[in-house]
Amino acid sequence: QQPVQSPQAVILREGEDAVINCSSSKALYSVHWYRQKHGEAPVFLMILLKGGEQKGHEKISASFNEKKQQSSLYLTASQLSYSGTYFCGTESGGSNYKLTFGKGTLLTVNP
Amino acid sequence: DAGVTQSPTHLIKTRGQQVTLRCSPKSGHDTVSWYQQALGQGPQFIFQYYEEEERQRGNFPDRFSGHQFPNYSSELNVNALLLGDSALYLCASSAGHWPPFVTSGGHNEQFFGPGTRLTVL
Numbered sequence: 001q002q003p004v005q006s007p008q009a010v011i012l013r014e015g016e017d018a019v020i021n022c023s024s025s026k027a028l029y030s031v032h033w034y035r036q037k038h039g040e041a042p043v044f045l046m047i048l049l050k051g052g053e054q055k056g057h058e059k060i061s062a063s064f065n066e067k068k069q070q071s072s073l074y075l076t077a078s079q080l081s082y083s084g085t086y087f088c089g090t091e092s093g094g095s096n097y098k099l100t101f102g103k104g105t106l107l108t109v110n111p
Numbered sequence: 112d113a114g115v116t117q118s119p120t121h122l123i124k125t126r127g128q129q130v131t132l133r134c135s136p137k138s139g140h141d142t143v144s145w146y147q148q149a150l151g152q153g154p155q156f157i158f159q160y161y162e163e164e165e166r167q168r169g170n171f172p173d174r175f176s177g178h179q180f181p182n183y184s185s186e187l188n189v190n191a192l193l194l195g196d197s198a199l200y201l202c203a204s205s206a207g208h209w210p211p212f213v214t215s216g217g218h219n220e221q222f223f224g225p226g227t228r229l230t231v232l
Contacts, residue, residue: 002153012214040203041115041156041223087153098144098167099221101153 004019005102020073020105022088029093037084115224123230132187136204143185146201199226
């Protein structure tokens with residue numbers, strides 16, 4: 001089942017903060033975050049694992065609430081380069097090793 | 112170090128035709144996944160290959176088939192093209208054993224290629 005992302009779109013000024021949320025109706029084993037700029041491939045940002053391990057970007061942080069099956073991506077002191085569409089991909093575990101992506105959150109950072 | 116590469120970049124076909132898309136994984140990666148991304152949507156998982164076998168499959172009809180070669184490169188074939196098959200097709204690779212996202216050192220990220228834009232007329 002496709003995770004739900006919120007908000008659908010957000011506009012920031014450079015230096016402002018943003019939070020993007022991803023929630024699933026299924027129990028999650030891991031959450032993967034990607035950023036995609038127009039006409040380009042998605043770029044890996046972060047993996048969060050059940051149990052608390054995470055691996056990813058230096059300037060971007062994220063959380064994973066296993067009980068609520070939710071993850072949030074925190075973008076602080078945003079830069080113009082942060083603009084793009086952010087996708088979360090969820091992995092349910094068991095024998096199901098595939099990512100199911102949300103519809104994305106469009107982030108626009110203006111000067 | 113070359114990342115994931117895909118060919119061709121763009122392709123235009125007509126309904127009913129067949130198409131083959133190609134992907135070379137990032138150096139050191141042995142697992143290849145294919146995704147379909149419609150305009151304004153997130154990538155949708157088609158299938159995943161490891162050790163030349165299809166290991167996982169999404170909700171796509173049998174018209175979508177694939178192959179992985181001994182050098183880990185992969186092909187996606189789509190038969191009897193429909194207008195609705197028009198999309199960006201993304202290939203992604205990851206490293207390590209099976210399962211693809213789990214290794215003894217922890218999870219491994221998946222890297223995407225630039226995609227092939229398929230237009231069906």
